[in-house]
Amino acid sequence: MTFRPALALLFAFIVVAPVCAAQSAADLGAGAKPRKESTLPLKPTxxxxxxxxxxxxxxxxxxxxxxxxxxxxxxxxxxxxxxxxxxxxxxxxxxxxxxxxxxxxxxxxxxxxxxxxxxxxxxxxxxxxxxxxxxxxxxxxxxxxxxxxxxxxxxxxxxxxxxxxxxxxxxxxxxxxxxxxxxxxxxxxxxxxxxxxxxxxxxxxxxxxxxxxxxxxxxxxxxxxxxxxDPHTDYLGPREAQNFDIAMKLSLEGIGAVLQARDDYTQIRELVPAGPAAKSGKIHVGDRIVGVGQGEKGPIVDVIGWRLDDVVNLIRGKKDTVVRLEILPASTGLDGKHQLVTLVRKKVTIAEQAAKKKVVTITDGGVTRKIGVIELPTFYSDFGARREGDKNFKSATRDVAKLLGELKAEGVQGVIVDLRNNGGGSLYEANELTGLFIDKGPVVQVRDARGQVEVQGSDEPKMTWSGPLAVLVNRGTASASEIFSAAIQDYGRGLIIGTPTFGKGTVQNLVDLDRFGSADGKSKPQFGELKMTIAEFFRINGGSTQLKGVTPDIEYPQNGDDKDFGESTYDNALPWTHIAPADYKPVANMKAWLPQLRQMHDERVAKSPAWKLMLDELAQYKKMRARTTVSLNFANREAERKELDAVQTGFRNRHKAIDGSDAALVDEQSSLDDGLTPGERSLKQELKEEKDAKKAPDPVLDETAHVLFDAVGLIKAEPKLAVEVEPYGGKLDTAVVSAQPATATPEALPKQH
Incomplete structure (x- = not known):
């Protein structure tokens, strides 16, 4: 998906800047030129x-x-x-x-x-x-x-x-x-x-x-x-280019803190585990940074009232260099005693955007099975570290392969790759990740501006998981995520479940403009980078994900965002087209069993209180989104608020009845509009709401696990089906895993290669 500039101007600037992660790998600290208030007229350089x-x-x-x-x-x-x-x-x-x-x-x-x-x-x-x-x-x-x-x-x-x-x-x-x-x-x-x-x-x-x-x-x-x-070509100024680089590498050199602007202060929103700030024991969430100094003896620069990115530029720096922060502790008022903290910058990994795993246990009909889930927020890759021979370079494929090994050891009988809201990333990683599930073969076809088509894929056998597989997608699944999903679908390797994806079928490349600019003899020019569309990718079956995206094998209800979000909403999006298919052979086939799986899904959700609640909340969401006008009459708005409060109270009560607890729900006071902007709410409240949201039930993921549970049951009940749906007819005898059964029943014994 398109990497948007941080400046979406006035309102987006004000709303986005206070909550964005302020981390970087570039050494702009000592030489940064802070800006407080610009002088009009602004002039180009x-x-x-x-x-x-x-x-x-x-x-x-x-x-x-x-x-x-x-x-x-x-x-x-x-x-x-x-x-x-x-x-x-x-x-x-x-x-x-x-x-x-x-x-x-x-x-x-x-x-x-x-x-x-x-x-x-x-x-x-x-x-x-x-x-x-x-x-x-x-x-x-x-x-x-x-x-x-x-x-x-x-x-x-x-x-x-x-x-x-x-x-x-x-x-x-x-x-x-x-x-x-x-x-x-x-x-x-x-x-x-x-x-x-x-x-x-x-x-x-x-x-x-x-x-x-x-x-x-x-x-x-x-x-x-x-x-x-086109919608996905972007210019990235020097600051934006650095942020894009961090997003791809999932690492940076700094103090390991997520910062936000609040009033005139730069506040600590989150500490990265094992980062310099966290390990110091002297910096805490809610602390305010009021001054920054470079090195052991550099002057402390007062940063109260500064833009967030200016403060970040002072805190950034090369690994093993010193930065000093003047802190106003969260535990004191604005007149409290300041503390001076000295930190040594280190390489910090952004774990929040890295691949993660968990196990969902499903019990149905007296049978219990473990379903592994791998959540992949982005297709990241640190190409620089790879080129330099760093054995520990960040890679989505390497991380997922490790997690798959751990899930095998835990005895899971099926794996879900959760790509919801994964906007893409490295095309190379999409190819490599597909290889973990198909062993080897073409993954995607890439056509350049000259019309030449190159088939890319996984060339070396490296299947890590050959058991039942599902890929969970939604409208936010785009680009490299669509390449992976489409390949899994074309190979018949797994079930694609969810809602139709974004529809981005183009490839971008980064052009470092500094390589082509002419220096003035005094300083190196800072021209930024151009993220330019250079090719279009096609499925191995010859179709394209452009505009149409990937259509799931089992579709879930949509939330209505497709009218405002997705490739089809852009006026200048490239049209859908197709080319000849690549030379490939499906490794498995689940199509004959899809009607039965869909029927089992439909019958289950028809009786599921959690699914019905989700549908009702979706309907309410669509109703609210459809509104473009509000009354300015107090009595009318108060009546509307009471009506909405009643609806939300009903939702809360239903959640409590289903989940047995309302611990994962938002506070009653925060469920209605409080009239505040993000920076006006207390940090404690914001962090609690984020924590609660992460703990909230996920009926979509639970149902996907149930569908895969059903698929495992069908495979075990029909030996002939196992030959059809397991890669290469179940003849690929790599990495045989002996796992303990999830229950004592023979039917639940996992069968994995």
């Missing part, structure tokens, strides 16, 4: 102008579907740029847009001529308008609002027109502010509390907008250009 032209050269020549950078493309960039800046059409008016119209066919010239004054002018106007809007909202707080009217507020403005003039824009913001006030009022806040909270909120928005700098402007403009070529 020579490096940025050159980076834009370099990107254009690559995109117009080497992109899979190369398009000229001309007036037609300029119009597309213009549209995409304003969609990034003002997608809800709340900052600019029709009068503003009329003034900007002169730039519609000039953005191509801006890039070719290395003159980015036009896009920067637009961005500067955006910053000024955003600040003005927030100041206007603050001015409305003095008088308050009358909630006895019959006004409504249209909060979904993606398809709306820009307001006609400033008067119309003021009216829109009056309703936005009015709705913010009403949400807090419904949550039980007094007028004085609301006035203080919203003034603080809007002031914080203004501070953050004023900290947007030229790099933000350039990143946003280049994102508009890149994504105008």
């Amino acid at each position: 020579a490096d940025e102008a050159q980076a834009a032209q370099l990107s254009a050269r690559f995109l117009t020549r080497f992109h899979y579907d190369a398009l000229p950078l001309d007036d037609a493309m300029s119009a597309k960039i213009y549209k995409a740029y304003f969609k990034l800046l003002d997608s809800e059409k709340v900052f600019f008016t029709q009068q503003d847009m009329a003034k900007f119209a002169k730039y519609k066919d000039q953005l191509d010239d801006a890039i070719w001529n290395e003159d980015l004054s036009a896009p920067f002018d637009i961005f500067n106007q955006y910053v000024m308008s955003a600040v003005a809007r927030m100041e206007y909202a603050r001015s409305l707080l003095k008088k308050g609002f009358d909630f006895n009217t019959n006004e409504t507020y249209d909060f979904d403005r993606k398809h709306a027109d820009w307001p006609k003039d400033e008067a119309a824009l003021n009216d829109l913001w009056r309703k936005r502010t009015m709705n913010d006030w009403l949400r807090l009022k419904l949550a039980g806040k007094s007028d004085d509390e609301i006035r203080k909270m919203l003034d603080k909120r809007y002031s914080g928005y203004i501070d953050r907008v004023k900290q947007l700098d030229g790099e933000d402007a350039f990143q946003t403009f280049m994102t508009a250009y890149a994504e105008s070529t």
Whole structure:
């Protein structure tokens, strides 16, 4: 899936930045140039102008579907740029847009001529308008609002027109502010509390907008250009390129802490186990970083009020170097005593995104079986460490192979690979991971811009699991995840279960623009990277996952997000097509038994209270998502809130009856809208809700385990079926595992190769 820039501007910037992981591998600490408040007008640098032209050269020549950078493309960039800046059409008016119209066919010239004054002018106007809007909202707080009217507020403005003039824009913001006030009022806040909270909120928005700098402007403009070529081409500025590298490697060099912005402080949100911060015993969740110093004696730089990424840049650094943090402990107030903590930066592994395993035990009809589950959030690979010969380099395939060995030792009789919301990653890892289940053979076909097709796959025998297999997918399963799922399906190797996948069938490559830029003799240029679509991949059966995704063998109910999320929602997505199939032979075949498995699934979920509850919650979710307008009348909203409270209370009671406990459910007080933004809730509350969400029952995974339980039962009951559904007819005698039965009944004995 597309790796999005951190800057989705004002609201997304403010909402996303406080909760994002602030970790890096780059040594930008000592040389970082902190920014507090930018000075308008923002101006492009020579490096940025050159980076834009370099990107254009690559995109117009080497992109899979190369398009000229001309007036037609300029119009597309213009549209995409304003969609990034003002997608809800709340900052600019029709009068503003009329003034900007002169730039519609000039953005191509801006890039070719290395003159980015036009896009920067637009961005500067955006910053000024955003600040003005927030100041206007603050001015409305003095008088308050009358909630006895019959006004409504249209909060979904993606398809709306820009307001006609400033008067119309003021009216829109009056309703936005009015709705913010009403949400807090419904949550039980007094007028004085609301006035203080919203003034603080809007002031914080203004501070953050004023900290947007030229790099933000350039990143946003280049994102508009890149994504105008296709949905998955992106420009990654130096900061974004570092974050992308970390996401692929799952490792970094730093202190091992997840940071977030809260008010004017950078706060410790999470400590990475065995990282320098955790091992010191002197830093705790909730502590605030108020100063950062480099080395044993470097001056402490006050970072109160700084942007999160600026603070991160100071804390980052090379392995074995020293950083000193001035800490305001969570246990003290704002006037508490500061502590100075010295840490040595180390290589830290981001375990949260690594493959994990667990065992689900299913008992049905007096039979108990263990089903192993491998959760894989992304197809990660540290190519740099691999090239350098590091025997412990991070690899999704290596980690999954290790986990499969552990599951075998635990006596599981089937394995589920959970790829829900796995947005992809390394194509190489997708090929290698497939080999753990099919032994060897083609996995994917890749067609480049010249039309040449290369068949890629697993060349060496390395089957690690030859037993019953299921792959759990959803709409968030994309790219490399779809390659793996499609190959497992085409080989007949396992069951694909869940909802139709994302539909991304293109391949991207990273181009380091610094390799092609010209230095000025004073410093190395920092041009960033271009993540460019260079090929399209096809299934080994000749079809494509593009647009259509992978259709599960057993489908579960969808949540309705497919209307707004997925390849088919992009205007410029490549069309679906197909090529000749690769030379491959299915290794197993479960198709003849699918009707029976589907019937067993349907009969089970029809009687399952947990499944019925999930369907009812999905229906409620779809109902709420379909709303685009809310009343600004207090009595009407209060009645709606009471109705929603009754619905949610019913859901909670049903959960308690099914699960026997409400420990994994959200608190009653937090189940209704509290009117707060993420940074306004207490860290303790946020962390508790995240912990509870992880413990919450997962009826989708449980049912998938049950389906695989059924498949194992069918295989054991029908020796002929075992020959059909086990890889290579069960003749591959590698890694025979003798596992203890999950129950004393002979029927439950695992049969694995």
